Amino acid sequence: MKLPPVVLTVMLIGGAFFAPQAIAVHTPPGHTRALTDIFPGDPKVDPFVLSADERRAYYTNRDGEAWLYDRTHKTKERVAAGPLWDLNLSPTGDALAYTRSGGNRDQFVWVLTLNATTGLALGPERQVSTSQGDVPSISPDGKSVAFARDDPNGVGQSIVVTPIGGGAERAVTPTIPSSIAHIRWTPDGKMLHLGVNSPVACVPEPSCLQLSEGLRHPPATILRVSVDGGDTAVVANTRRLSPGLSPDGTTLMYLDTGPWRRWVIANADGSQRATIALPPTQTPAGWLRGSELMIASSGIARTLRSMSLADGQSQVVVDDAESLAEPSWSPDSTLMMAIVRGAPHAELRLLSTNGAPPRTLSLPETTISGTAWSPDQKWIAYTGSEENSPLHVAIVDVATGRSRPLLDLANGASASLRWLSDSRGLVLTEVIGRQDKRRTVFRRVDLDGKSTVLREFAPGSSPADVFATDETTIVMQNDLLAPRPGDSPAALSLDGRWLAVRRATSLSEGALADAIEMARVDGSARKSIPLSFAAAENASPVILPGADQVIVFEGKRTDTDPSAYLVSAGTASSRRLFAFSSQYRPPDLAISPDGRTLLYLVWETLEPQVLVKDLSAARVR
Numbered sequence: 001m002k003l004p005p006v007v008l009t010v011m012l013i014g015g016a017f018f019a020p021q022a023i024a025v026h027t028p029p030g031h032t033r034a035l036t037d038i039f040p041g042d043p044k045v046d047p048f049v050l051s052a053d054e055r056r057a058y059y060t061n062r063d064g065e066a067w068l069y070d071r072t073h074k075t076k077e078r079v080a081a082g083p084l085w086d087l088n089l090s091p092t093g094d095a096l097a098y099t100r101s102g103g104n105r106d107q108f109v110w111v112l113t114l115n116a117t118t119g120l121a122l123g124p125e126r127q128v129s130t131s132q133g134d135v136p137s138i139s140p141d142g143k144s145v146a147f148a149r150d151d152p153n154g155v156g157q158s159i160v161v162t163p164i165g166g167g168a169e170r171a172v173t174p175t176i177p178s179s180i181a182h183i184r185w186t187p188d189g190k191m192l193h194l195g196v197n198s199p200v201a202c203v204p205e206p207s208c209l210q211l212s213e214g215l216r217h218p219p220a221t222i223l224r225v226s227v228d229g230g231d232t233a234v235v236a237n238t239r240r241l242s243p244g245l246s247p248d249g250t251t252l253m254y255l256d257t258g259p260w261r262r263w264v265i266a267n268a269d270g271s272q273r274a275t276i277a278l279p280p281t282q283t284p285a286g287w288l289r290g291s292e293l294m295i296a297s298s299g300i301a302r303t304l305r306s307m308s309l310a311d312g313q314s315q316v317v318v319d320d321a322e323s324l325a326e327p328s329w330s331p332d333s334t335l336m337m338a339i340v341r342g343a344p345h346a347e348l349r350l351l352s353t354n355g356a357p358p359r360t361l362s363l364p365e366t367t368i369s370g371t372a373w374s375p376d377q378k379w380i381a382y383t384g385s386e387e388n389s390p391l392h393v394a395i396v397d398v399a400t401g402r403s404r405p406l407l408d409l410a411n412g413a414s415a416s417l418r419w420l421s422d423s424r425g426l427v428l429t430e431v432i433g434r435q436d437k438r439r440t441v442f443r444r445v446d447l448d449g450k451s452t453v454l455r456e457f458a459p460g461s462s463p464a465d466v467f468a469t470d471e472t473t474i475v476m477q478n479d480l481l482a483p484r485p486g487d488s489p490a491a492l493s494l495d496g497r498w499l500a501v502r503r504a505t506s507l508s509e510g511a512l513a514d515a516i517e518m519a520r521v522d523g524s525a526r527k528s529i530p531l532s533f534a535a536a537e538n539a540s541p542v543i544l545p546g547a548d549q550v551i552v553f554e555g556k557r558t559d560t561d562p563s564a565y566l567v568s569a570g571t572a573s574s575r576r577l578f579a580f581s582s583q584y585r586p587p588d589l590a591i592s593p594d595g596r597t598l599l600y601l602v603w604e605t606l607e608p609q610v611l612v613k614d615l616s617a618a619r620v621r
Helices: none
Strands: 032-035 048-050 056-060 066-070 075-080 084-089 095-103 106-113 133-138 144-150 157-163 180-185 191-196 202-204 208-210 220-226 233-238 240-245 252-255 263-266 272-276 282-287 292-308 314-318 324-329 335-340 347-352 359-362 367-373 379-385 392-397 403-408 414-419 425-432 439-446 451-457 466-468 474-476 498-506 512-520 526-530 549-553 563-568 574-579 589-591 597-614
Touching (some): 075 095, 106 133, 106 144, 133 180, 233 252, 233 263, 324 367, 335 367, 512 549, 574 597
Antiparallel strands (some): 056 066, 066 075, 180 191, 191 220, 240 252, 282 292, 292 314, 324 335, 347 359, 379 392, 392 403, 425 439, 439 451, 466 474, 512 526, 549 563
């Protein structure tokens, strides 16, 4: 027996079936459309069902009351007192079924007769089930209600069918040793598809006895059974049961049992047609009509965006970017790249600024970082490792996607890479150990893997922040911007000519103010840029080409989310670029080599919305 659900602050969608009738809008083939104005004042509801013509929405509020919202007339009215749950609208729109508590944690199925024209109640609600149960589902002809009846042992449920106007309950299945998540009718009313949750961990007969080894962690299942009774058949094993069978009976959707969040699109018999991936902020939770999937979309999403620094206009490059990291630009500013994490093997995603289809370079390593483009744009270098193997430096051919390791790094070392101007090798900065035991090694690594040590600092003598710009020049922060407590990590410009840190400076009255300190690496120039806002403590400034401007991240605020600012080195004026969630550290960011475009990964709060996607056999690709 399930308890009434807790009302969530994210919109979820109930799974009622609807017969095609007076349809107002169809989803264009191959498209996803958004539904707006589903509820008055955007209340937080769970669940809701939508009439087939999309004109009326029934939902439960925080108190568990059932309300009707007429989307055409913009009116709302309560239709049933709470608490109730498991809303299910009849295909003809003339009855609403739901589960209501009978007291003492009991639960029974009730039905409310509706005026099919107005959607309002025609009379008082009626208790349909004499047995305790839940998840009611009205048949396509509107004459019967199927529901999951609680069995006396308190563990399992069985499926029964009863006339909607009241009458004898007829068992369709014997006891199923688990709870039922939903019941779906086939359009002809002859079969039922059942979403069955994973079995409980023990069977109390008479005490809590452990299940056999093979049954301890079984997946959830979708079963099929005749309304006339008989053996149940397993259609699919799944990690998530909803939304199940579509109203037209042709499409089955469920979450695959594998480790990745992959949704299976199948025929009614379970034979797979396709798989799709949805962003973590999108949840399939019901059907509208036919094979049109209802999707709830809300939450915080990671998005890859680009921004023109000339006019501040931003556009989405990738809207499902949770697995992306370390964005970067190709030397000619025509390609964007990001690391793809979370798959069995690391990948590089290449995106063109001219709209060409993206490319994915699959790599043998499980994790990678520190990517760097070669000046001729033929290679991408990175550090990476495979499972149970040391960290190493590797390169991948951009044209062919073939990669090869160049050099293994010392155990526990960190490394940064910088290409030589002729693209025939790299300068590797390898930091080994920590604090007073830290040792820094600079070496040249050729494309054939040959390694030559250029300079080495003994343990305890390594500078605070140190960079190699080529095989002859090493930039040490100690010589240019002596480190102070509270400084951000030093940052080197793309051209290797400027070094910058964010630091707190003392004012005459003893107060502190943030400033950006910059120095030319040859020692010929310095700049101090006072800030009009408190900067993030551990985020380095980003130096634009020419060093006339820097991008600085604001520190956490109590009144609103912090922002990224474009700050002028000459006038100290600042321009707000974008806000980012205070729940996360400042976003990964990259400036195009021509200094015109910003590429950044940012967490954004999405407005709740409902999407409709056609998954019929002819539409799935």
